[in-house]
Amino acid sequence: MKTTTVQREYFLDSIRAWLMLLGIPFHISLIYSSHHWHVNSVAPSWWLTLFNDFIHAFRMQVFFVISGYFSYMLFLRYSRPKWWKVRVERVGIPMLTAIPLLTLPQFIMLQYVKGQADKWHTLSGYEKYNTLAWELISHLWFLLVLVVLTSIGLILFKNISGGIASGRVRWLQNITLGKLSIIFFFLGLVYALIRRTLFIVYSPILSDGLFNFIVMQTLFYAPFFILGALAFKHQNLKQLFILPSRGCTLGAAVAFAAYLANQRYGSGDAWMYETEYVITMVLGLWMVNVVFSLGYRVLNFQSARVTYFVNASLFIYLVHHPLTLFYGAYITPHITSNTLGFISGLVFVIGIALVLYEIHLRIPLLRFLFSGKPQNKRPDAVAQSK
Incomplete structure (x- = not known):
């Protein structure tokens, strides 16, 4: 077994938690945006549409x-075998747990909300499977992609380590954000x-x-996953992002x-989606620098309260x-103001999610x-935060 130990990166833990928790305002703002979703308000809000687009573009x-x-x-x-087992268990088990306990009841609820429950029997076998x-x-979906990337990582990370040991990746010593931008473009x-x-x-x-x-999302996010692995090993690459x-x-x-x-003027029948992926590929790279440098300045500290939300972020x-x-x-439908509805939604969802998190902490199986x-x-952070 390998025994590599490193100093805890508190700002990266915090950023990861914040990015996870940003999923809450992202999905609540989606209700009030001009984007079609499972449920939408009567009239969209321009600022919540802009807010939603901003989060979606880089998170x-x-x-x-x-x-x-x-x-x-x-x-x-x-x-390697233990690494794969540990990583797959930590993302695969929560995903498999959430399907029967969360997304299946969610799907059943939406069938009745949309008035489509009586149409299920009219779907073909493939339509049922795909739905x-x-x-x-x-x-x-991101948990499934992480399982795929972890499995691929058995080969990728081996090659990264081999390249480092043999000196084949010396070009990374002279890498710049400009060169990375061209690569990601x-x-x-x-x-x-x-x-x-x-x-x-x-x-x-x-x-x-x-x-x-499994295929398209993995292909898109694999460069970012590999970039993160390279940033761990090459301090000069990491420095590019925290400065x-x-x-x-x-x-x-x-x-x-x-x-x-592109969102406003592009056409789905033309090159709108392809253009979006090119834009978000380079935008994502540049936002790594923006987010990492900001997080390094303001979030690089240990705190019981922060640790609590780091531990709670996945469950929430x-x-x-x-x-x-x-x-x-x-x-x-009972709140006429989009802004008030958005704020009320945050209170409703976060409040209940925290209560459920505390309940689940007291049940070892959950x-x-x-x-x-x-x-x-229970995690030490929970006890320290009280």
């Missing part, structure tokens, strides 16, 4: 960089061409839920403006989605199922 790219960073850190600590793939995986183009080719050859495959999650860059900040602002323009994210849809279906690791007692 998961930065999240997967952090996931790759910590995944490679653990790869150096454990033997269940989209609806049961739902907001858990071309990666975005390659992804766009793959998607367009699939669209031309056999477009229905892009509507298949499992194919979308503020005016170019990245300005570039991210311009890229977000381009993202908004898992349960927030059905709570948000319940709020949107049954409470939103603690295991929602964390993927056995716990004989």
Whole structure:
């Protein structure tokens, strides 16, 4: 077994938790945005649409960089079989737990909310499978992608370690944000061409839920996952992200403006989606610098309260989605103000999620199922925060 130990990166823990918890305002604002969702308010709000677009444009790219960073850190600590087992258990068990306990009841509720419960028997076998793939995986898709990336990581991380040992990756010693931007721009183009080719050859495959999650999402986020692993090993690469860059900040602002323009003026029958992926590929890279440098300055400290939310973030994210849809279906129609509805939704969802988190902490089986690791007692952070 490997025994590599490193200093705790508190700011990365905090950023990861904040990115997870941003899923709550993201989905609540989706109710009040101009984007079509499971449930929507009567009239959309322009500022909540803008807020929703901003979160959506970069959040998961930065999240997967952090996931790759910590995944490679653990790869150096454990033997390969144990590393794969630990990583898959910690993301796979919560995903499998959430499907019957959260997304299945959520799907049943939505069938009645949308008035489609009586139409289920009219669907073909494939339509039923594909509907269940989209609806049961739902907001858990990133956990499935992490399982895939972890499995691929057995080979990728081995090659990274081998390249480091043999000196084949010396080019990273002279890497700059400009060079990385060019690399990620071309990666975005390659992804766009793959998607367009699939669209031309056999477009229905892009509507298949499992194919979308396992193949397309994995292909898009793999560069960020690998970037995180490289940043762990190469301090000069990590320094590029924790030192503020005016170019990245300005570039991210311009890229977000381009993202908004594409959303408004692009056509789904043309190249709108391909253009979006190129934009969000480079925008995600630049936002890694913006988020990491800001987090390094203001979040790089240990705190019992912060640790509490770091520990709670995954559970809260898992349960927030059905709570948000319940709020949107049954409470939103009774609140005329979109802003008031958004704020009330945050209070409703976060409040109930925290109560459920505290309840689950007191039940060992639920603690295991929602964390993927056995716990004989409640986390120390919980006791310290009280």
